Amino acid sequence: MARSGRLSPSGDQRESGRQQILDVIRAAESIARIDIAKATGVSPATVTAITAELLAAGLIEEVAPESSSEARRGRPRVALKIRGGAHLIAGLKVSHHVISTVITDFVGEELASHEMPLAQGRMPVPVLCSQIRRALELTCQKGGFTIDDLSGVGLGLAGMIDAERSFIYWSSSLEERNVPFGEAIARELPCPVFLDNDANLVAKAEHLFGEGRTCDNFIVITIEHGVGMGIVIDGKIYRGTRGCGAEFGHTKVHLEGALCQCGQRGCLEAYVGDYALLREANISSGSERHRTLASLFQAAEKGDAMALSILDRARRMFAMGLANVVNIFDPTKIILAGARLSFDHLYSGKVIGEMRQWVVQVDAPLPEVIVHDWGDLMWAKGAAAYGIEEVTARTVKELANAAA
Template sequence: MDARAATRLRVLNCIRTSGTASRTDISAALRLSPATVTFVTSSLIAGGLIEEVTATDAPDSVKRGRPRVALRLAKGDFHITGIKVGRDTMSILVLDFDGTEVTRFEVPLAQPQMEPEALVLAIRDALAAAYAELGSTLENLAGVTIGLAGQIEAESRFVHWSSSLTRRNVDMGPLFVKHLPCPAFVDNDANLVAKAEQLFGEAKGLRNFLVVTVEHGVGLGIVLDGHLYRGERGCGAEFGHIKVALNGATCQCGQHGCLEAYVGSYGLLRRAADVSTSGTFPTVRALVQNAADGNTKAATLLEEAGQMFGLGLSNLINLFDPERIILAGAQHRIGHLHTTTVLEDVRNNVVMVD
């Protein structure tokens, strides 16, 4: 992101968090010159992102003269959309510019892995279906961000590897331009969860925190000193691929002994095939229920996954010393990963500071 785009983003975020803000307020809050603020806000108004309103909180001395003008996010018909590409479904969330939810939409995926162009076409069709249900058109879509599992350089929209794609090293940018009706961006899904938690959720106000996602695989979003950490290539933080066993279980990345090969849904269910009396457990929920019903082999499997996960968390704490670790995922996928036993294992393996 160049300096001009970064300044636009700072100004836009200042207005978003303030609700309304005058140009003077923005200049003081961001330590930008009045000329810079005027230039940036003019371009944002021209782009339909913000609008001017008459301030209602001006002091009496100001009210007697020229009305004080404030800025807020535009209340027009444009939307922004987030898409999470999962293993079996694609989830779509449509928001207006001030973050108010307009609609949610979910569509099944034809297959868990697709050719890159086929996935982009599926995204286009899902967007069209969502907007048709809204009684609207894609002309009202201002931008879309797509979350994928895998190693992704967000700035260049380059996917080194993703479990959702049949090919490695794919430049998604040209496909987005070819098939989608608006600017489109792609990022690692755990990074997007971390950013959402920082702006709206459990990490609001925190400077150093981690988000661990547990779904089909295991992901990690790292925020250090208030900034998302990406690594030199822009695709660091592959927590699911730290090694927990030499020459261990095969991971979907092609390597062996990765954490997610034991903790992620596919790893659990693959190992569960050896302990089920009926062949395989169809879902993690069924595996958890069997353990609760007294299946000792299923319970042992979940306990082992918890031990490996706890060891991984303690390593993260020793490395990053975070204020908080946020565990994200469906309850039936993560319930066995934050038990009292797992948390005690984490404490026992963390280097304590007196």
């Protein structure tokens, strides 16, 4: 499924102006036309013409001016804001055990959410597509609307994904490789689906709602079943040429080392991910002694030497990986985010201390490292924000085509 994407500098000037004005209105929440002109550098006459189009299309609405003595002295300044009812957008995050879904209006206000358990973590493409549809249907039922009411769906999966082509090279959620997933999911859903790596959508969520709101250059690292990374540079997600950039979990930390779920050996994830810790624990014990991470951590708390050794190695591997991230990117901050933060072996002061030892030393402060503990619905909110961006871009293109 090809995507409209964001507008290019060489695109239609009027189209670019519509997008720019919508972005300014969304960022400001409500803003007068004259202030839009100041913020964008677009002439007041052009702002008036474009906002008239956006009002007619139902994308924005006027906000009545406040009744104040200052407003009564002259002509009141009517403000504009995004019209929440213009579109319904869904955001989904597929994890190993659950699909988390949130549905928002066009402003981004949450209308309904749901978490649907999965019986299996890895499945064939048609099965995953049907599970995604089922998760959407259940969430829509909660909100009192139907799946046909949705204008777009943002979807996050773990794996190596070309977001521009909605193509999955590999995902821990799928049995197959090299899947044109956009085509498959389009057969299940009546609206456009915008696919991306789930860690990228966490970075988007952090930038819009979380610890990255005041920062345009930061890195998010997530740890769940696997290890993910989202990179924000100058306020934009960096994906790489093939859409496979930021694969922190698949950087190599041990020559011919442990087997990773991606099929290669020596990946960081193969020493740090959920499955890797349990695999090592059960191999070392010679039996399936630990079925959950909680069991492994409880053993470590009781002083079990094997459990302590496994977690200590994971901690050191992770600290080395963090140092490499700092040495390569030198970000303003690193956000350690996700649902695994109740297990703090990878988020402790000891990890950060070892990271600092392995970072190239200069006479300047090191990046701030922040731990942000939230659940899967935050991932889904990032996916919804992505969906809102893409639906906005598509709608602007449609306005441009209609005006041509």
